Amino acid sequence: MTLPADPVWFITGCSTGFGRELATLVLAKGWRAVATARDVARVSDLGQGQDDRLLPLALDVTDAAAITAAVAAAEERFGRIDVLVNNAGYGYQSSIEEGEEHEIRAQFDANVFGLFAMTRAVLPGMRARREGAIVNITSVAGLVGFPSSGYYAASKHAVEGFSDALAAEVAPLGIAVTCVEPGPFRTDWAGRSLRQTESHIADYAETAAARMAITKGYSGNQPGDPVRAGEAMIAAVTREAPPRHLVLGKWGYDAVTERLRARVAEIEGLRDEALGADFPDATSGS
Secondary structure (H helix, E strand, O other): OOOOOOOEEEEOOOOOHHHHHHHHHHHHOOOEEEEEEOOHHHOHHHOOOOOOOEEEEEOOOOOHHHHHHHHHHHHHHHOOOOEEEEOOOOOEEEOOOOOOHHHHHHHHHHHHHHHHHHHHHHHHHHHHHOOEEEEEEOOHHHOOOOOOEHHHHHHHHHHHHHHHHHHHHHHHHOEEEEEEEEOOEOOOOOOOOOEEOOOOOHHHOOOHHHHHHHHHHOOOOOOEOHHHHHHHHHHHHOOOOOOOEEEEOHHHHHHHHHHHHHHHHHHHHOHHHHHOOOOOOOOOOO
């Protein structure tokens, strides 16, 4: 895959954190950026004299009509979208048992269904040009489930599965798909943006409740640097063959590799049971 020399990046969720830092880095390289946020005033200052290369837009990714309008505005202004970064979303924590239906559904609307709709909206242009890159910001929680993050992890696992299928469909069309899986970074994820349902069941005091308290406590002190994360994302996307996965941060790298090794070992340890489930005359699987 080869991007144009002056790629147009469309980035959702740019008011803070990864989205804002990534948009800033894109503009610093002389490229063009469509920076979106629910409150456009939060992104209008990103240009700092580069208004010809910045298009700030108000966008709530749970609003289908707003997505259609934003993509049309980007294509009218810059002619195309080369890189879509699906960054908008937030965290919700609770024990599984105490999760609140309205919170769970709201998170899926933003983290999952909004991302799906954004992707569908940009695909026609990328498909017509036979080039493009789609970057989905998931999380270490998209590969590993932790106490208190069951519903958040479910939303990110959904995006990972979606991205697997999407990559298989669009790779022959010259479109790359990358999931970025950050560990703890100094963004607003664990601060202003985090929603929690407090646990009152004593049986979860040492699991879900304990982890929610830890998450609240480390906001602003996470080891991950959002600027360095943005640089790593740009480096990955601009490679000749962008990776399918980009885990960010030592904590995330260690957690993911340990879990995947353990999972492969478990599956291989049950090889006889797995193969024995086929009809005796079966010679291939699907």
